[in-house]
Amino acid sequence: MHDQQSVEALLSSMAQKLGHYLKDKHIDNYEFVGIRSGGVWVASAIQGYLNNTQALGELDISFYRDDFTRIGLNPKVSPSSLPFETTDKHIVLFDDVLMSGRTVRAAMNELFDYGRPASITLAVLVDIGRPELPIQPQIVGANLSLNDEQRIKLVGPDNLHLKIQQAQ
Amino acid sequence: MHILKIEILNGKRLASPTDNAQDMSTHWIDFERIEIQDGMIKSINQDNPAFKADISIDGTGCYVLPGLVDLNVSLREPGYTAKGSIYSETKAAAAGGVTTLCCTPETKPINDSKAVSKLIEELAQEAANCEVLPLGALTQGLEGEQLSEYAALKNAHCIALSNGYHPLKNLAISKRCFEYAKTHNLSVFINAIEASLHQGVMHEDEISTTIGLQGIPDLAETVAVSQLIKLAEATGVHLHLSQLSTADAVAQVKAAKERGLRITADVAIQNLLYTDEKVANFSSVFHCMPPLRSEADRLALLEGVKTRVISAITSAHQPHEAAAKQMPFAETEAGMSSIEFLLPMAMKLEREQDLLLTDFISAMTQGAAEVLNIAIPQIAVGQKANLCIFNPSTSYVLERENIQSTGKNTPLIGQTLTGCVKTTIFEGRVSYSS
Amino acid sequence: MQSSVQLTASGKLKHFLTVSGLSKELLTEILDTADSLIEVGERNIKKVPLLRGKTVVNLFFEASTRTRSTFELAAKRLSADVLNININTSATSKGESLSDMLKNLEAMASDMFVVRHAQSGASHFIAESVTPGVAIVNAGDGWHAHPTQAMLDMLTIRQNKGQFEGLKVAIIGDILHSRVARSQIRALNTLGVNEVRVIAPNTLLPKHVESLGVSVFNDINAGLGDIDVIIMLRLQRERMQGALLPSEGEYYQLFGLTRERLKLAKPDAIVMHPGPINRGVEIESEVADGDQSVILDQVTNGIAVRMAVMSMAMSGQTEEQNILNEKRANESECIS
Numbered sequence: 001m002h003d004q005q006s007v008e009a010l011l012s013s014m015a016q017k018l019g020h021y022l023k024d025k026h027i028d029n030y031e032f033v034g035i036r037s038g039g040v041w042v043a044s045a046i047q048g049y050l051n052n053t054q055a056l057g058e059l060d061i062s063f064y065r066d067d068f069t070r071i072g073l074n075p076k077v078s079p080s081s082l083p084f085e086t087t088d089k090h091i092v093l094f095d096d097v098l099m100s101g102r103t104v105r106a107a108m109n110e111l112f113d114y115g116r117p118a119s120i121t122l123a124v125l126v127d128i129g130r131p132e133l134p135i136q137p138q139i140v141g142a143n144l145s146l147n148d149e150q151r152i153k154l155v156g157p158d159n160l161h162l163k164i165q166q167a168q
Numbered sequence: 169m170h171i172l173k174i175e176i177l178n179g180k181r182l183a184s185p186t187d188n189a190q191d192m193s194t195h196w197i198d199f200e201r202i203e204i205q206d207g208m209i210k211s212i213n214q215d216n217p218a219f220k221a222d223i224s225i226d227g228t229g230c231y232v233l234p235g236l237v238d239l240n241v242s243l244r245e246p247g248y249t250a251k252g253s254i255y256s257e258t259k260a261a262a263a264g265g266v267t268t269l270c271c272t273p274e275t276k277p278i279n280d281s282k283a284v285s286k287l288i289e290e291l292a293q294e295a296a297n298c299e300v301l302p303l304g305a306l307t308q309g310l311e312g313e314q315l316s317e318y319a320a321l322k323n324a325h326c327i328a329l330s331n332g333y334h335p336l337k338n339l340a341i342s343k344r345c346f347e348y349a350k351t352h353n354l355s356v357f358i359n360a361i362e363a364s365l366h367q368g369v370m371h372e373d374e375i376s377t378t379i380g381l382q383g384i385p386d387l388a389e390t391v392a393v394s395q396l397i398k399l400a401e402a403t404g405v406h407l408h409l410s411q412l413s414t415a416d417a418v419a420q421v422k423a424a425k426e427r428g429l430r431i432t433a434d435v436a437i438q439n440l441l442y443t444d445e446k447v448a449n450f451s452s453v454f455h456c457m458p459p460l461r462s463e464a465d466r467l468a469l470l471e472g473v474k475t476r477v478i479s480a481i482t483s484a485h486q487p488h489e490a491a492a493k494q495m496p497f498a499e500t501e502a503g504m505s506s507i508e509f510l511l512p513m514a515m516k517l518e519r520e521q522d523l524l525l526t527d528f529i530s531a532m533t534q535g536a537a538e539v540l541n542i543a544i545p546q547i548a549v550g551q552k553a554n555l556c557i558f559n560p561s562t563s564y565v566l567e568r569e570n571i572q573s574t575g576k577n578t579p580l581i582g583q584t585l586t587g588c589v590k591t592t593i594f595e596g597r598v599s600y601s602s
Numbered sequence: 603m604q605s606s607v608q609l610t611a612s613g614k615l616k617h618f619l620t621v622s623g624l625s626k627e628l629l630t631e632i633l634d635t636a637d638s639l640i641e642v643g644e645r646n647i648k649k650v651p652l653l654r655g656k657t658v659v660n661l662f663f664e665a666s667t668r669t670r671s672t673f674e675l676a677a678k679r680l681s682a683d684v685l686n687i688n689i690n691t692s693a694t695s696k697g698e699s700l701s702d703m704l705k706n707l708e709a710m711a712s713d714m715f716v717v718r719h720a721q722s723g724a725s726h727f728i729a730e731s732v733t734p735g736v737a738i739v740n741a742g743d744g745w746h747a748h749p750t751q752a753m754l755d756m757l758t759i760r761q762n763k764g765q766f767e768g769l770k771v772a773i774i775g776d777i778l779h780s781r782v783a784r785s786q787i788r789a790l791n792t793l794g795v796n797e798v799r800v801i802a803p804n805t806l807l808p809k810h811v812e813s814l815g816v817s818v819f820n821d822i823n824a825g826l827g828d829i830d831v832i833i834m835l836r837l838q839r840e841r842m843q844g845a846l847l848p849s850e851g852e853y854y855q856l857f858g859l860t861r862e863r864l865k866l867a868k869p870d871a872i873v874m875h876p877g878p879i880n881r882g883v884e885i886e887s888e889v890a891d892g893d894q895s896v897i898l899d900q901v902t903n904g905i906a907v908r909m910a911v912m913s914m915a916m917s918g919q920t921e922e923q924n925i926l927n928e929k930r931a932n933e934s935e936c937i938s
């Protein structure tokens with residue numbers, strides 16, 4: 001069900017919805033930022049569908065996670081790269097899976113440390129519907145429900161497809 | 169007046185020169201009974217129904233050896249009460265099987281006078297744990313400049329003179345000290361230190377280079393040994409080199425002996441057991457003076473003991489309060505609390521380093537007595553009852569609370585030791601019982 | 603040996619005392635983390651919340667404005683609260699023992715001590731005495747180690763040369779008294795450079811210096827041939843007093859890095875110096891300010907490296923405490 005074709009279909013529909021959304025809100029001065037790594041793949045694909053050639057920002061949220069005190073520093077961190085000013089810009093923030101909302105919270109904190117954006121629009125490929133924080137996406141590819149023990153993951157960067165796993 | 173009677177039953181005793189040659193070569197002789205009365209060994213293996221012992225000690229599985237003679241012990245009194253007292257440290261000595269010891273003059277005030285020597289003697293007699301023979305200070309205040317009153321010290325029962333772990337100011341002064349000591353027929357116990365080269369806190373070699381601590385080169389000892397031997401030869405004094413740490417010093421002592429000079433030497437037990445590897449982690453319990461040196465030095469010192477170039481082994485017992493060792497390495501005080509563990513460490517040396525237990529005992533009885541020019545301790549009828557009853561096979565884990573000494577600065581805490589002193593008898597009375 | 607004090611059971615950093623005993627992988631992780639943190643200094647808000655709510659105490663027994671300021675800046679960029687304590691060494695010797703001072707500071711709920719001390723092994727001693735959960739970072743102890751300096755030097759080398767394999771590095775100056783040199787030599791060898799050379803007169807070389815993993819040169823001209831990285835060490839005035847050197851003049855004549863001598867090394871060789879520089883004593887001014895000098899990069903990298911090390915050590919301590927707390931919780935469950 002979540003093979004490459006269906007993911008492509010979701011991305012294409014997201015690109016359409018995003019295009020309409022930005023037009024409705026009269027947003028023409030925006031930047032795309034993806035949360036590593038899945039969010040970057042989603043952003044990149046949607047950029048393609050929209051024929052958008054702007055530089056894509058990549059956020060590594062390792063330094064902003066709220067569970068740092070529990071699980072410690074990720075040894076494979078690499079620097080975020082935002083090749084544009086964020087102050088007063090409209091940011092479209094992309095992630096692959098929205099679950100508790102904590103990743104998005106961390107990403108927003110980090111974005112604000114770069115500079116105060118005019119607005120942030122959240123676009124996610126899959127929304128599991130299990131928020132622990134009041135975070136809601138404006139653009140969604142698909143809503144899915146999972147059992148408590150299940151997790152869903154976007155596999156990429158080539159042949160993007162979704163995989164459901166049992167949590168350890 | 170009641171005369172104390174002790175009997176020891178069914179053990180092995182160390183053979184003495186009064187035994188026949190056959191028994192001397194096997195070292196340990198079975199005995200059924202040793203009777204002690206009035207501070208002396210009354211009889212061995214005699215059938216004596218009239219002898220009703222007050223104390224009966226079962227010697228099964230044990231060795232009975234003469235009480236050990238330790239040439240260098242810091243009793244810390246007068247003056248360093250946080251580190252120990254004459255009572256506590258002589259008690260620790262008894263727990264280690266020691267019945268005679270020489271205490272260093274490094275007290276506060278320094279033992280350079282009759283008054284301090286008498287005080288030490290009195291306190292030791294009161295404690296009655298072992299015989300204490302004070303080493304008098306070679307120079308006033310151990311400053312290495314002025315002679316102290318050798319006649320007075322000798323009168324006050326100092327057995328020899330020592331400059332402690334302090335350097336002598338220059339060769340002219342050393343020569344005068346030796347000449348004056350010879351006049352009084354006193355031996356001089358000297359730690360060989362060339363002060364200008366002795367700037368450091370550990371042995372100078374690869375480890376000091378790696379961890380960045382200032383090292384003391386071999387030269388600091390070897391150059392001093394060479395000068396001291398020449399001075400001893402010129403003045404005729406009996407020079408005893410305290411606590412050698414280098415292979416070269418052993419070689420120099422050997423050569424001096426071969427030339428017929430009256431030069432003797434001792435080694436601290438830690439220099440036989442450990443090397444500078446032990447301080448690679450800044451472990452302050454191994455901060456010693458003289459420093460623990462290389463493996464080559466350690467092996468040469470062991471060889472020196474085996475060949476009797478080195479006459480005696482000493483504990484170099486230096487108890488410290490905990491705070492003295494709780495600082496960055498170079499700021500800590502040097503020395504180990506070691507006197508209680510002599511015999512278990514002797515067992516370790518026999519197991520791992522081929523040093524026979526009987527050679528160790530000899531170094532701490534006959535060898536030490538010869539250096540001091542006192543009677544060689546023996547187990548024979550008519551000899552003083554200074555004995556140690558030692559079980560060589562008991563194993564136990566050393567707990568901090570079970571250490572008699574005030575100083576718990578030993579690396580052996582928590583380790584399994586093999587060999588345990590069961591009882592020590594000093595002048596016919598039990599000075600220690602486990 | 604030493605590393606067991608620094609690492610958690612899973613091999614993560616929990617104190618940073620010395621480069622000795624740390625694997626190539628761990629050193630590389632420090633460099634990579636530092637790399638990621640460099641761009642924090644280029645943002646609007648130069649902070650990340652990694653040490654938010656933590657108290658970092660700079661415990662400096664030796665005066666040092668430069669090192670202390672970089673540690674302070676690094677801690678603040680990690681959102682920590684910083685307390686600076688400069689201790690006059692003579693004050694400690696007057697009464698309060700180091701152990702007592704630590705206990706008092708711990709009572710103020712510090713999470714990390716950055717320690718600089720005149721005695722080798724001091725930070726080691728502190729790490730062994732301190733309450734579990736408190737991280738110690740060594741800002742230099744006696745002659746023994748200055749691991750953060752070594753790591754920022756390694757980062758600078760990697761930025762300029764790309765990799766460590768195949769490099770020939772020369773360290774020139776007072777190796778005997780240098781904690782910087784000892785840490786650098788260890789790091790360079792662990793990271794796999796081709797050769798480390800020390801260039802100095804014998805009076806400034808420790809005994810058996812080759813055992814550190816270096817080749818020894820008394821002649822700077824011979825020592826500089828084919829070199830990719832030149833590290834200059836600072837010469838201290840005191841060395842003239844201890845009969846270690848006759849004069850600064852003779853030292854500069856024999857071991858000073860001049861423009862002419864620089865040409866003996868590879869044409870793209872870089873020149874480094876931990877600072878502060880003695881112009882005209884170790885190094886000619888023009889060389890210090892010249893194209894091949896990366897001395898200013900070292901300063902910038904210092905903040906990022908210290909941020910990396912501080913977050914990694916705090917992270918390791920937290921992980922260890924969590925494991926202990928879980929264990930205790932399990933044990934009390936078993937009992938009840």
